Amino acid sequence: MKPVIALVGRPNVGKSTLFNRLTRSRDALVADLPGLTRDRHYGEGRVGERPFLVIDTGGFEPVAKEGIMHQMALQTKQAVAEADVVVFIVDGRQGLTPHDKTIVDFLRKSGRPVLLVVNKSEGMRYTAVVSEFYELGMGDPYAISSAHGDGVNDLVEVMLDLA
Numbered sequence: 001m002k003p004v005i006a007l008v009g010r011p012n013v014g015k016s017t018l019f020n021r022l023t024r025s026r027d028a029l030v031a032d033l034p035g036l037t038r039d040r041h042y043g044e045g046r047v048g049e050r051p052f053l054v055i056d057t058g059g060f061e062p063v064a065k066e067g068i069m070h071q072m073a074l075q076t077k078q079a080v081a082e083a084d085v086v087v088f089i090v091d092g093r094q095g096l097t098p099h100d101k102t103i104v105d106f107l108r109k110s111g112r113p114v115l116l117v118v119n120k121s122e123g124m125r126y127t128a129v130v131s132e133f134y135e136l137g138m139g140d141p142y143a144i145s146s147a148h149g150d151g152v153n154d155l156v157e158v159m160l161d162l163a
């Protein structure tokens, strides 16, 4: 079985950019998975001989009680339920937001292993970009740049070791 990695976070933190980098152009859609929907995107990535599946999600706005944001939150919950490892992405330029904290509460309850990833960190010092995220209580954050690729290979190794 290929390990399943779910990319979770608020809209606009860079989930889809990371998804594209992890899956490249390799068969972007894996259609034979149960529960495939328009709102979750499955792709396959590979490190050496180790293939893995990645689920991109629409974005989790925990306050939404109805409408499209609520639907996206439901999709995210389903993706987390399917995942072996959750990559929880926050935005190093925007900083910590109340929604990030609500997502963390939900992820803790899920019982899944979670990697905290600070995206958009290109050109910033590690300690400066990650410091405010320690209060989430999810350990040492990984600083990456999905757009530029910085830190992504190391992240993949860690997430596969956890899966």
Ligand code: GDP
Pocket (backbone or CB within 6 Å): 009, 010, 011, 012, 013, 014, 015, 016, 017, 018, 058, 059, 119, 120, 121, 122, 144, 145, 146, 147, 148
């Ligand atoms: P999603 O809503 O979480 O899927 O976020 P997207 O992947 O669509 O990215 C949202 C915006 O952030 C886009 O304008 C991206 O170009 C930008 N973005 C994504 N990753 C990075 C990054 O590593 N650095 C910077 N500076 N911008 C990024």
Ligand code: MG
Pocket (backbone or CB within 6 Å): 015, 016, 017, 057, 058
């Ligand atoms: Mg997206």
